Amino acid sequence: MRYFGIDLGTTNCAAASAAAGPDAPVEQFAVPQLVAPGEVFAETVLPSALYLAAEEEFPPEALELPWGGGRCIAGRFAARRGAETLGRLVTSAKSWLSATQAERTAPILPTNAPPGLERVSPVEASRAYLAHILNAWRHLHPEEPLRDRAVALTVPASFDEVARQLTQQAAEQAGLPELILLEEPQAALYAWIESHPDWRERLRPGDLILVVDVGGGTTDYTLIRATERNGELELERIAVGDHLLLGGDNMDLALAHTAAQRMPKLDAAQFHLLWQQCRLAKEALLEDSSRAEAPLALPGRGSSLIGGAIRGRLERAEVESILLDGFFPRVDSHEAPVRRRRAALAELGLPYEQDPAITRHLAAFLRRGGQLACPTHVLFNGGVFRAARLRERVAEVLNAWLEQEGRPPAQVLEGGDLMHAVARGAAFYARARNEGGIRIRGGIPHSYYIGIEAAMPAVPGLKPPLKALSVVPFGMEEGTEAAVPGRDFALYVGEPAEFRFFVSSSRKHDPIGELLEEIPEELEELAPVEIRLDGEAGTAARVTLEVHVTETGVLELWAKGLPGTPHEGHRWKLEFQLRRQRA
Amino acid sequence: MAFRAFFGILGGTLPADIARAHGYEKAAAKRPEPPREQPKPETGALQLLGLMQREARLIDFFLEDISPYTDEQVGAGVRSIHAQCQEVLRKHFRLAPVIDGVEGTFVKAESAGALAREPGAIRFTGNLPAQGKPTGGVLRHRGWRADSVMLPSASPKQNLSILAPAELEVE
Numbered sequence: 001m002r003y004f005g006i007d008l009g010t011t012n013c014a015a016a017s018a019a020a021g022p023d024a025p026v027e028q029f030a031v032p033q034l035v036a037p038g039e040v041f042a043e044t045v046l047p048s049a050l051y052l053a054a055e056e057e058f059p060p061e062a063l064e065l066p067w068g069g070g071r072c073i074a075g076r077f078a079a080r081r082g083a084e085t086l087g088r089l090v091t092s093a094k095s096w097l098s099a100t101q102a103e104r105t106a107p108i109l110p111t112n113a114p115p116g117l118e119r120v121s122p123v124e125a126s127r128a129y130l131a132h133i134l135n136a137w138r139h140l141h142p143e144e145p146l147r148d149r150a151v152a153l154t155v156p157a158s159f160d161e162v163a164r165q166l167t168q169q170a171a172e173q174a175g176l177p178e179l180i181l182l183e184e185p186q187a188a189l190y191a192w193i194e195s196h197p198d199w200r201e202r203l204r205p206g207d208l209i210l211v212v213d214v215g216g217g218t219t220d221y222t223l224i225r226a227t228e229r230n231g232e233l234e235l236e237r238i239a240v241g242d243h244l245l246l247g248g249d250n251m252d253l254a255l256a257h258t259a260a261q262r263m264p265k266l267d268a269a270q271f272h273l274l275w276q277q278c279r280l281a282k283e284a285l286l287e288d289s290s291r292a293e294a295p296l297a298l299p300g301r302g303s304s305l306i307g308g309a310i311r312g313r314l315e316r317a318e319v320e321s322i323l324l325d326g327f328f329p330r331v332d333s334h335e336a337p338v339r340r341r342r343a344a345l346a347e348l349g350l351p352y353e354q355d356p357a358i359t360r361h362l363a364a365f366l367r368r369g370g371q372l373a374c375p376t377h378v379l380f381n382g383g384v385f386r387a388a389r390l391r392e393r394v395a396e397v398l399n400a401w402l403e404q405e406g407r408p409p410a411q412v413l414e415g416g417d418l419m420h421a422v423a424r425g426a427a428f429y430a431r432a433r434n435e436g437g438i439r440i441r442g443g444i445p446h447s448y449y450i451g452i453e454a455a456m457p458a459v460p461g462l463k464p465p466l467k468a469l470s471v472v473p474f475g476m477e478e479g480t481e482a483a484v485p486g487r488d489f490a491l492y493v494g495e496p497a498e499f500r501f502f503v504s505s506s507r508k509h510d511p512i513g514e515l516l517e518e519i520p521e522e523l524e525e526l527a528p529v530e531i532r533l534d535g536e537a538g539t540a541a542r543v544t545l546e547v548h549v550t551e552t553g554v555l556e557l558w559a560k561g562l563p564g565t566p567h568e569g570h571r572w573k574l575e576f577q578l579r580r581q582r583a
Numbered sequence: 584m585a586f587r588a589f590f591g592i593l594g595g596t597l598p599a600d601i602a603r604a605h606g607y608e609k610a611a612a613k614r615p616e617p618p619r620e621q622p623k624p625e626t627g628a629l630q631l632l633g634l635m636q637r638e639a640r641l642i643d644f645f646l647e648d649i650s651p652y653t654d655e656q657v658g659a660g661v662r663s664i665h666a667q668c669q670e671v672l673r674k675h676f677r678l679a680p681v682i683d684g685v686e687g688t689f690v691k692a693e694s695a696g697a698l699a700r701e702p703g704a705i706r707f708t709g710n711l712p713a714q715g716k717p718t719g720g721v722l723r724h725r726g727w728r729a730d731s732v733m734l735p736s737a738s739p740k741q742n743l744s745i746l747a748p749a750e751l752e753v754e
Contacts, residue, residue, distance in 0.1 A: 035735055036633075036637060038738035039737050039738075040735055041674075041733070041736075062741070066736075277663065297660050297662060299640050299660065299663065303643045303646075303647070304647055305640050305644050305647050305664075306660040307647065307652065309656070311659050
């Protein structure tokens with residue numbers, strides 16, 4: 001029996017497995033992938049890059065993997081080849097999964113594909129990475145097949161329900177309909193627990209752990225509280241941050257643009273190389289404070305390497321001002337992120353954060369309840385934090401806030417493998433779930449609302465005000481269900497009814513069935529939910545709403561015929577309406 | 584482990600005795616390779632050369648006339664070649680010293696462990712005894728051994744003599 005964990009990242013995917021039994025170690029799974037035409041090699045990460053090769057770009061055997069092949073390739077060679085050609089490389093599919101403005105099930109990637117070239121949907125790209133990893137495992141370990149519920153797949157804690165369901169859909173299409181979803185920051189903490197068997201001695205009831213997870217493309221915050229129940233230490237996830245499209249890639253890109261200003265015009269492939277070099281130069285400069293600059297050299301494109309080289313440099317002062325002051329500034333805990341209202345997205349682009357200050361977003365997260373939440377411990381995750389200087393800066397800023405509140409500094413939970421912890425933690429969790437073991441309680445990390453138009457006489461030019469009905473309370477646990485009390489709806493049979501759907505990660509105390517008279521600012525609108533009642537058209541059915549959270553963590557909304565009406569005993573599922581209605 | 588050996592064998596460069604000395608043999612035996620064409624001896628060499636060129640542009644560098652350039656220019660170029668060559672070595676070989684000791688101190692030949700009796704694992708220099716092998720000496724160089732080789736598996740149809748393709752940019 002094997003338990004399996006998959007970290008489906010914005011820039012890199014990783015996987016790990018664990019044998020049965022609480023003490024069996026969690027092992028990294030190196031994923032074989034094309035590294036060049038016709039060459040397959042196993043690496044600890046699978047870059048989340050999908051290359052859509054042209055019909056005769058390569059002979060078919062050059063793209064062959066041990067378990068089959070096709071023109072759509074994932075991983076190291078995909079990323080490399082994609083930098084050499086135009087409009088054939090899909091990246092950041094995961095960020096698109098959570099982009100409310102985009103048609104996420106439609107073929108929209110790569111966004112820069114010239115007309116006539118193939119495109120795939122963000123779901124399809126995610127499916128391709130998952131299928132690649134799963135096929136690799138099946139090929140290498142045919143004697144240890146993966147059972148659905150023994151596989152955990154991680155998503156950002158801040159992923160809303162639509163993004164989670166799309167991830168699940170990708171998993172289903174990859175052949176694992178029932179796999180378990182797990183939040184990445186929780187997975188990072190599981191990995192820390194796995195590597196510290198004495199963790200119960202390191203934490204005390206009342207401790208509050210802040211997980212700061214800065215990945216390639218997203219930043220994710222989570223608070224986990226240690227509590228005591230029946231003399232046992234338990235962990236409960238009590239808050240997650242908003243979805244921030246801000247990560248290490250943005251940082252390295254900002255550095256590359258700065259360095260490029262001193263260089264002659266670079267082509268796409270050279271810029272890509274510069275981007276990679278800037279990442280290494282950044283780490284070197286942050287590591288060694290005695291260096292004033294790091295040299296960059298882009299080898300000549302032709303065979304003259306030294307003669308054709310373009311030289312450049314990255315200066316310490318730039319790294320400090322761009323990274324430390326730009327992304328990790330020392331800010332007061334009362335500062336709020338600068339947020340300009342997003343204009344209705346006219347062009348198809350990712351809604352990157354307006355304010356790049358990760359520390360300011362952190363302040364807003366910790367201050368959500370009005371009072372500053374005061375963590376006693378902090379766990380870092382994500383490749384960005386390989387630079388010790390950045391970990392220190394976050395700790396420094398956090399501890400300054402804590403000092404103002406008269407609290408002791410937070411202790412850093414050390415020893416995590418920043419690149420692979422999430423996959424390892426996921427494998428550990430898959431085992432704990434199946435065999436019993438420590439589990440972080442938490443439930444659904446958001447509350448959900450449907451919009452209800454107020455009944456009022458129509459006034460020309462004035463839309464009736466919208467109220468919000470709480471349908472899913474914060475923290476609803478897996479394997480539970482609840483009915484929305486006090487309200488029923490009359491829906492026409494045979495035609496679709498649509499509800500506007502809202503989410504909040506900060507409102508935690510709205511009980512199910514609560515009606516908010518107006519839509520509060522902290523509610524964010526998701527894709528609408530749609531229901532189509534089967535039956536004889538033209539009649540109306542009276543229904544009540546029910547919510548279920550499945551064992552695997554999927555949220556379902558159901559409409560149920562009201563007792564005493566002709567539709568008693570009937571149930572209909574509400575589905576997300578992801579295709580935008582064309583006016 | 585089985586996996587590493589699997590690729591080591593595909594590369595065809597892991598001598599059986601070295602594998603045995605480091606305990607890889609069992610793993611290799613667990614997953615027998617289906618009979619396949621014996622890789623030609625130059626396969627591994629061409630693959631490695633191609634790899635070094637692809638990742639670090641090593642052929643370009645060695646075959647370029649660097650005499651017209653200043654030390655500074657060469658130095659700047661070498662940095663990235665060095666970093667990338669190192670990455671290739673780390674990724675595709677597991678390298679370790681033959682004798683893991685402090686250079687300049689006296690060590691016994693036995694410090695090489697199982698390799699102590701391996702001809703070619705230790706080279707004695709200096710004032711050699713008239714008869715028999717010396718039992719130790721001052722460690723001048725720790726030596727290197729490859730514990731494992733993990734080269735990419737190449738498709739049999741691949742023409743490995745193409746070390747780097749010519750590049751034509753379509754405008």
